[in-house]
Amino acid sequence: MKSFVFITPEEHFTEVVREACVERQVKAHPQVEAYLVQVLKQYLFSKNFHNPFESDSLEKPPETFAEMYLVAMNSERPKNKELMRTVAEKSLYLTGFFADSLHRKIVDIDYYTEIGSAAYFNLATWTKEDSLSIIFSTFSKRFNEFVDVLNYVSEKSQVQSDSDVLKLYDRYLRTGSELAREKLNELGVVTLPKEQLKVSKA
Structure with a gap:
């Protein structure tokens, strides 16, 4: 693993x-x-x-x-x-x-x-x-x-535009999206474990 x-x-x-x-x-x-x-x-x-x-x-x-x-x-x-x-x-x-x-x-x-x-x-x-x-x-x-x-x-x-990592990271913190996490890791951004996230269902 x-x-x-x-x-x-x-x-x-x-x-x-x-x-x-x-x-x-x-x-x-x-x-x-x-x-x-x-x-x-x-x-x-x-x-x-x-x-x-x-x-x-x-x-x-x-x-x-x-x-x-x-x-x-x-x-x-x-x-x-x-x-x-x-x-x-x-x-x-x-x-x-x-x-x-x-x-x-x-x-x-x-x-x-x-x-x-x-x-x-x-x-x-x-x-x-x-x-x-x-x-x-x-x-x-x-x-x-x-x-x-x-x-x-x-x-x-x-990162060169407003539509990238900031919104992506924001979405990951709000939803815990696995796809967002994988993309962030590809971009070199280290994410928090899901257990530490306060995921919103909104």
Whole structure:
């Protein structure tokens, strides 16, 4: 009987991020790598990426990244930092993980790169905690380098569009689908044992 070694998403992303930094020749402090792993974990489920951009001052959430950036800039503290971090991390994840899709859009990848870099610059300026401020500053100055790192992670998983591993993993966690599990394993994504899943019948 074939046996599998199951690891957590954090362990998986830690390994892949380190490999990506080596392959892309990107020198990064361990804290920077750890932060990147947390971003990957956050958006492992597509629903987290597509959550509404919430602001108490708005009746309707902004629809574009430029609008989100302006809302964050004009928000009161500490809400402004929370919103700006959302802009920064979504820009980073989108440009790194789905770069191929962006090349086919009217708005190109440079649009998201500029917004993401500017968002990280603001975060570095607004953050009092030195270690976190340094991380944000690093991503502001070297945004494109870490886009390359995430692009490697995407290629490693054979992922280049919104319709792939995120939805597949989400479906496996909700339903325990054996077909979804096999496909995820083929893509290099290590899944949790069924016994650990809280399978929904919905």
